[in-house]
Amino acid sequence: MDEELPREVVGVGLDHPSNPINVGAVLRAAGIYGADLVATSGRHHDPKAPTNTHRAEREIPFLTGLEDLFDAVPYDCAPVAVEKRKEAVSLPLYEHPPRAFYIFGGEDRTLGPRITDRCRDVVVIPAGIHNLAAAVNVVLYDRRAKQVRQMEGEV
Ligand SMILES: C[S@@+](CC[C@H](N)C(=O)[O-])C[C@H]1O[C@@H](n2cnc3c(N)ncnc32)[C@H](O)[C@@H]1O
Numbered sequence: 001m002d003e004e005l006p007r008e009v010v011g012v013g014l015d016h017p018s019n020p021i022n023v024g025a026v027l028r029a030a031g032i033y034g035a036d037l038v039a040t041s042g043r044h045h046d047p048k049a050p051t052n053t054h055r056a057e058r059e060i061p062f063l064t065g066l067e068d069l070f071d072a073v074p075y076d077c078a079p080v081a082v083e084k085r086k087e088a089v090s091l092p093l094y095e096h097p098p099r100a101f102y103i104f105g106g107e108d109r110t111l112g113p114r115i116t117d118r119c120r121d122v123v124v125i126p127a128g129i130h131n132l133a134a135a136v137n138v139v140l141y142d143r144r145a146k147q148v149r150q151m152e153g154e155v
Helices: 020-033 132-151
Strands: 009-015 037-041 062-066 078-082 099-105 121-124
Touching: 009 020, 009 132, 020 037, 020 132, 099 132
Parallel strands: 009 037, 009 099, 037 062, 078 099, 078 121
Antiparallel strands: none
């Protein structure tokens, strides 16, 4: 008999981030919003950045230095690229999958087809270019806000 899966899973993947201050801030955001894991590809990052004040890596898995971010996508989780792309769905209109792994580009990069072609959806924050950690906070907040509204029966 199949085991029952947890209803919701939230993963955050960073494709080749370069700045440890951002990686720390993303860990902090993941902790605050109750994400289940954070993964980074490219070089190894020490989670003990000054921005990771709550030391989120003590609570949730932090997988760093991965060759392929998709190795970190949990079972039955939809990979969602967050990027400014013409075909992207605008975040306020986006219905988040219950089990989602959000992928963001590094500070000096943009997510290209290497990532987006393997994602279920591409989502854009309808504004200018955000700092990487700010973009993660906005997406996790949007997800939380929609959950709260649903619980309140507003959507
Ligand atoms: C600092 S941005 C990279 C900026 C890129 N070097 C450029 O100039 O276009 C880092 C990542 O944050 C995310 N991001 C920033 N602003 C965004 C927006 N308005 N919509 C969607 N994603 C955004 C994307 O994942 C992006 O790859």
